[in-house]
Each structure stands twice: as structure tokens, then as C-alpha cells.
Amino acid sequence: MKLFIFHLETIQVIAVNICSALIVSIFTIRNLFVISFYVLGIITLYLLSVKLSQIIKKYD
Helix, strand or coil, rough: CHHHHHHHHHHHHHHHHHHHHHHHHHHHHCCHHHHHHHHHHHHHHHHHHHHHHHHHHHCC
């Protein structure tokens, strides 16, 4: 598992960056339907990054 820690850290950083980009871009959207998909994506990516950080702490 130690071999894949670097890849998990990279995926976790990418997920956090995408989540923050979605949060910033949500202010420019006027359509409520699209905003709901953005919020769903933000929540999913946030939960993914939290889970990956827990796995990284466990095996690091």
C-alpha cells in the first residue's frame, strides 16, 4: 500500500482543487438546475478527498 500513497495524495490534491474551482465558479451561474449539479459535485469531491486523506493517514 505504501507504493500507492503518492498516487492517493495526488488524487486527493486534484479533488480538492476541483472542489475549490467549483465553489468559485458557482457564483457565476444563474440556472438553479445547473447549480444543483455543481453542489452535488462539490459534496462528492469533498467526501472523496476526506476519505483519501483518511486512507493516507492510516497507511503513511
